[in-house]
Amino acid sequence: xxxxxxxxxxxxxxxxxxxxxxxxxxxxxxxxxxxxxxxxxxxxxxxxxxxxxxxxxxxxxxxxxxxxxxxxxxxxxxxxxxxxxxxxxxxxxxxxxxxxxxxxxxxxxxxxxx
Amino acid sequence: xxxxxxxxxxxxxxxxxxxxxxxxxxxxxxxxxxxxxxxxxxxxxxxxxxxxxxxxxxxxxxxxxxxxxxxxxxxxxxxxxxxxxxxxxxxxxxxxxxxxxxxxxxxxxxxxx
Numbered sequence: 001x002x003x004x005x006x007x008x009x010x011x012x013x014x015x016x017x018x019x020x021x022x023x024x025x026x027x028x029x030x031x032x033x034x035x036x037x038x039x040x041x042x043x044x045x046x047x048x049x050x051x052x053x054x055x056x057x058x059x060x061x062x063x064x065x066x067x068x069x070x071x072x073x074x075x076x077x078x079x080x081x082x083x084x085x086x087x088x089x090x091x092x093x094x095x096x097x098x099x100x101x102x103x104x105x106x107x108x109x110x111x112x113x114x
Numbered sequence: 115x116x117x118x119x120x121x122x123x124x125x126x127x128x129x130x131x132x133x134x135x136x137x138x139x140x141x142x143x144x145x146x147x148x149x150x151x152x153x154x155x156x157x158x159x160x161x162x163x164x165x166x167x168x169x170x171x172x173x174x175x176x177x178x179x180x181x182x183x184x185x186x187x188x189x190x191x192x193x194x195x196x197x198x199x200x201x202x203x204x205x206x207x208x209x210x211x212x213x214x215x216x217x218x219x220x221x222x223x224x225x226x227x
Binding site: 034036042043044045046049090101102103104105106107 | 147149157169170215217220
């Protein structure tokens with residue numbers, strides 16, 4: 001069975017600082033991996049996805065993530081945080097193959113200090 | 115396309131009443147998912163459909179919950195009877211292929227008093 005672990009529930013960074021949100025996954029077959037962002041009172045919006053092509057994936061709003069099979073990780077980074085990045089971030093995994101479904105982590109709330 | 119459309123956006127109902135949540139997926143998408151989001155449990159997959167057929171309903175909490183997809187452009191999630199512990203935000207999402215990213219609706223915030 002597939003699963004996602006996002007350690008911690010809250011990360012706080014200063015504006016302009018590096019953002020690092022951690023995600024580890026478990027999957028019995030090659031995974032597809034996703035990061036979503038949720039702003040208050042909104043649905044989830046896709047930031048980026050890994051689907052077995054390049055291991056370094058670039059997404060919207062300056063975010064990127066690197067797939068590391070040996071570490072079963074897919075950490076999300078952004079070199080310089082902006083106030084507008086404050087939101088909740090979810091890592092998700094689905095398994096290649098028919099009838100796959102997205103399994104989400106618990107989510108991490110990112111706060112950005114002025 | 116207008117994206118995934120859910121209605122209503124907010125629903126307040128009394129315990130014991132029937133509640134029906136509605137979803138219109140993105141045209142051409144083959145998969146439709148219903149999720150529930152709460153502070154305690156995060157995002158939980160309740161059920162998903164492929165080509166209007168329910169594939170996995172193992173996340174449906176109990177028999178009070180039921181979901182249907184009568185055609186490719188419409189799905190409902192029904193709770194009967196509703197209970198206060200059903201209070202949550204319910205999201206519908208759709209995707210066009212297996213393993214593809216899911217596109218989410220704005221959600222329905224359900225409050226059962």
